Amino acid sequence: MKKGIKYLLLLVASFFILERTSFLILDLLHQKSMYGESGGKINNLVKNHNKTEILFVGDSRNAFHVNPKYINNKCYNLSHNGMSIVFQTGLIDQLLTNEQLEIDTLCLHVTFKELNQIPKSQKLDIQFLKYYYNSNEWIKSEINKYLPKGKIKFFFPSFCWNGNVMSIISNGLKFKRQNDSNNGYSPKLPTINDSINVIYQQNQLNIITIDSSKNKLLENQMTNQNFKKYIYSVSQLNQIYISHIDSLCKKNKIVFICYTSPKYNRPYISDSSKFKVINYFKFKNILFLDYSNLYHQNSDFRNINIWNDVYHMNDSGATIFSKNLRKELNNY
Amino acid sequence: MxxxxxxxxxxxxxxxxxxxxxxxxxxxxxxxxxxxxxxxxxxxxxxxxxxxxxxxxxxxxxxxxxxxxxxxxxxxxxxxxxxxxxxxxxxxxxxxxxxxxxxxxxxxxxxxxxxxxxxxxxxxxxxxxxxxxxxxxxxxxxxxxxxxxxxxxxxxxxxxxxxxxxxxxxxxxxxxxxxFKFDNFIIGSTQILFGLYKKVVLADLIAIYVESIYGNYELYNGVTPLFATYLFAIQIYCDFSGYSDIAIGSARILGYNLMENFRTPYFSKSITEFWRRWHISLSSWLRDYLYINLGGNRKGNIFTYRNLIITMLLGGLWHGASWNFIIWGGLHGLFLALERIFNYSSKIAKKPIILRFISGLGSFHLVCFAWVFFRSETLAKSIGILTRIVDFQNFFNLKIKDINIFTSIIFNILVFLTLERVVKKLIVKKKINALETSFIHAVLILLIILFGVNEGSQFIYFQF
Structure with a gap:
């Protein structure tokens, strides 16, 4: 019994010391971090770009397609690779509610597919904002909704750094990556190993049979075969997220724009396929800029050399796309 | 649950x-x-x-x-x-x-x-x-x-x-x-925490990395799929031995002793030794109820080799209904038979340490070679991955998709190697020091909180 109590007291004491110390060190490093997607980009925006004219928010396609330099010098690209609209909504809520960020226009990158339905696994993307769990009520409620036993896990404050430790350390210690810029844009520089080249080379030369179902799907879609015509809409859950962003923007007198970007050699999305989405944005009085068919409409985007893979353009593509976007944005 | x-x-x-x-x-x-x-x-x-x-x-x-x-x-x-x-x-x-x-x-x-x-x-x-x-x-x-x-x-x-x-x-x-015995509680909870660490930190982190390479193997050459295969070897060890640790630890707290299932198998000097240290409860089952009943080594050399290969083929089939598992088992049967022909396992044990080290490295690579078949869903994919590994033109082109996950894996492998010695000492020698034990437990809990993958993934061996 005596041994047990001694063990228990020592466990609690040593855990408390270790947990507090690691929490404080990581918190300090996180605050110092100005690069990367583990909060660094957000810190950079909040601390160095508090008065931003246009803020671009979205996933990797926003990250690689929009170079703020070509739009105006008061723009910031706040993208987080692979993050769904759940994450983006939480991020915007944090920026506008807690950080009191002053912006004129908010551009959110969306896709028809994602608007139609968010995959179940992507709802958990909100947990990548877990360092705001205790400071942001919206993020907290969403995490509790989707993260199993979230409330129990957050009993330990260090859990808010879960999964980000190494990036917080490297970013906090200012290990700046080659491609990091001050306006949030991370260019994808073209290389011969870009998957667009690899995939096309393999298809043309027929060297390897691509046997994974994912790539079979990709192959089919690239050759426009077996691709069913689909009528896209905005799912109920997405309507909630978009309405939340819209109300935050209205409250802060921010122009809210949603936009899509092109893909390489993917089927043309006809007006009849997307009319429900367009009508939704019309109804909500949200500006919707649709570039999903740019590949078919503008020959510049059919040049394989501006693409990194089917979904992402490289730096050259970003330059062309950003200039196009600037022209359009100048109209509003 | x-x-x-x-x-x-x-x-x-x-x-x-x-x-x-x-x-x-x-x-x-x-x-x-x-x-x-x-x-x-x-x-x-x-x-x-x-x-x-x-x-x-x-x-x-x-x-x-x-x-x-x-x-x-x-x-x-x-x-x-x-x-x-x-x-x-x-x-x-x-x-x-x-x-x-x-x-x-x-x-x-x-x-x-x-x-x-x-x-x-x-x-x-x-x-x-x-x-x-x-x-x-x-x-x-x-x-x-x-x-x-x-x-x-x-x-x-x-x-x-x-x-x-x-x-x-x-x-x-x-x-x-x-x-209730305090020593059982301490040893059992150490095993549970260490098993959890192996599973939710190491195995689940590595799984993300391995899947990113094996899932798109057409895009990688040389050292990238090779490194992914090494990591898969660590993943499956941590996943399965992690489960065994939690099982043995849970039973130990209740006062029941379950058999040891893994004994640092990747430090084996031969494939024969590997099977004495990997999934011991299955390998000894196969030996006692299949290999011996087939005749074991009692009917001459040829029958011994045949029995070894049949046993391992069926051992492979036990893991899953797929030709890849059969090939995996067959490869191990072949390695065991070859070692038997040259009496390799006992010869290498008497060799100088440097030769034993080289032999250990060779055995690890043979095990990894067989893991490619175990990990891939189809034979075509296994061959595709092996072909990509031996692409010597672009061999030293290591591609790291997510530097955060990669550095977390490397850091935790180093932590694991350090902790394994400490934990083994505590379990085997039963040296219970309240201060040391509570500190190890606190470190393990903290590492799980900081690095653990949250999705609650299944253990690989649940499918078998």
């Missing part, structure tokens, strides 16, 4: 509390009902398969104990073997069998929608071992059906082993004298 979930921590804490508060003679009832509850949390319907297997083997065991001549015992042994293997065949191999038949004939078929019951390969092998031992007169069949049912369904080792022998586990249920 899986071991790497908060549900299990809550379940096990409450269960342990009630277990030690209960009078010893009633504990088996609590253990049995909790074991059934544990299994039914997954899919309640499949508990009837365990009950079926239990009743058949209990009945056969009792009947065999009433007969004195082997010939009279044989029908009951056959009933036990047919019913267990029948269950296994239907749920695990039926579609694979039809698929294989359709490959060599014109027969077309519609695959049945069969769900593989969790742990079926483990509990059927455990009950078959019981029946064979009863037939051979190695054990006295259990007369208490409740305790026999507990032997079949003991929750710490029900779904992924270790595959326990009746002569080791059943007597522990009969003793009924487990009292």
């Amino acid at each position: 899986i071991f790497n979930s908060i549900d299990y921590i809550v379940f096990f804490s409450l269960f342990s509390l009630v277990f030690f508060l209960l009078k010893p003679k009633f504990r088996w009832i609590l253990l049995l009902t909790s074991s059934y509850f544990f299994y039914m949390c997954w899919k309640w319907e499949f508990i009837f398969l365990i009950i079926f297997s239990t009743v058949v083997d209990y009945f056969c065991g009792i009947k065999m104990s009433q007969k004195s001549i082997q010939k009279q015992k044989r029908p009951y042994l056959l009933i036990s073997l047919f019913s267990n293997l029948g269950l296994l065949f239907f749920f695990k191999y039926f579609n694979f069998f039809l698929d294989s038949v359709s490959l060599v004939s014109d027969i077309t078929y519609e695959p049945l929608n069969i769900i593989l019951p969790m742990g079926i390969s483990f509990y059927t092998f455990q009950t078959m071992a019981y029946s064979i031992d009863a037939y051979k007169g190695k054990i006295q069949p259990e007369t208490h059906i409740g305790k026999f049912a507990l032997y079949v369904s003991f929750f710490p080792q029900l779904v992924a082993g270790p595959i326990e022998r009746a002569n080791k586990l059943l007597p522990q249920f009969q003793l009924n004298n487990n009292s």
Whole structure:
């Protein structure tokens, strides 16, 4: 019994010391971090770009397609690779509610597919904002909704750094990556190993049979075969997220724009396929800029050399796309 | 309910509390009902398969104990073997069998929608071992059906082993004298925490990396898929030995001793030694109930090699209904037979340390070569990955997709290698120092909080 109590007291004491110390060190490093997607980009925006004219928010396609330099010098690209609209909504809520960020226009990158339905696994993307769990009520409620036993896990404050430790350390210690810029844009520089080249080379030369179902799907879609015509809409859950962003923007007198970007050699999305989405944005009085068919409409985007893979353009593509976007944005 | 979930921590804490508060003679009832509850949390319907297997083997065991001549015992042994293997065949191999038949004939078929019951390969092998031992007169069949049912369904080792022998586990249920022991608690909880660390930090982190490479292997060459294969070797070790650690640790806290399932297998100097240190409960099962019954090494060299290859082929098939698992087993059988031909395993043990080191490195690479077949879903994919690895033109082109995950993996492998020594010392030598132990536990909990993957993924061996 005596041994047990001694063990228990020592466990609690040593855990408390270790947990507090690691929490404080990581918190300090996180605050110092100005690069990367583990909060660094957000810190950079909040601390160095508090008065931003246009803020671009979205996933990797926003990250690689929009170079703020070509739009105006008061723009910031706040993208987080692979993050769904759940994450983006939480991020915007944090920026506008807690950080009191002053912006004129908010551009959110969306896709028809994602608007139609968010995959179940992507709802958990909100947990990548877990360092705001205790400071942001919206993020907290969403995490509790989707993260199993979230409330129990957050009993330990260090859990808010879960999964980000190494990036917080490297970013906090200012290990700046080659491609990091001050306006949030991370260019994808073209290389011969870009998957667009690899995939096309393999298809043309027929060297390897691509046997994974994912790539079979990709192959089919690239050759426009077996691709069913689909009528896209905005799912109920997405309507909630978009309405939340819209109300935050209205409250802060921010122009809210949603936009899509092109893909390489993917089927043309006809007006009849997307009319429900367009009508939704019309109804909500949200500006919707649709570039999903740019590949078919503008020959510049059919040049394989501006693409990194089917979904992402490289730096050259970003330059062309950003200039196009600037022209359009100048109209509003 | 899986071991790497908060549900299990809550379940096990409450269960342990009630277990030690209960009078010893009633504990088996609590253990049995909790074991059934544990299994039914997954899919309640499949508990009837365990009950079926239990009743058949209990009945056969009792009947065999009433007969004195082997010939009279044989029908009951056959009933036990047919019913267990029948269950296994239907749920695990039926579609694979039809698929294989359709490959060599014109027969077309519609695959049945069969769900593989969790742990079926483990509990059927455990009950078959019981029946064979009863037939051979190695054990006295259990007369208490409740305790026999507990032997079949003991929750710490029900779904992924270790595959326990009746002569080791059943007597522990009969003793009924487990009292709470602080040393058992410390050793058990250390094993549980270390197992959790191996699973939710190392195995699950590495799984993300390996999947990113194996899932798109067409895009990578040379060192990238090679490194992913090394990491898969670590992943499967941490995943499975992590499960075993949690199972053994949970049982230890309750006062039961389960067999050791892994003994740092990647430090083996030969494949023969590897199989003495990897999944020990299965490899010893295959040796005792398959290899020896096929004739072992008693019928000359050629038959020994044949028996080794057959045993490992079936061992591969045990892992899953796929040709890739059969090839994986066949490769190991081949390696074992080759080592046997040259008496390699005993020769290398006497060689200088540098040669033993080189031999260990070679064995590790052979194991990794076989893991490629184990990890890939199809033979075409395995060959594709191996072809990509030996692309020497672009060999040194290591591509790291997510630097955060990559550095977390490297950091945790280093931590793991350090911690494993400390934990082993504590478990094996039973040196309990309250300060040291509480510090190790605190470090493990913190590492799980900081690096653990949250999705509550399944253990790889649950599918077998």
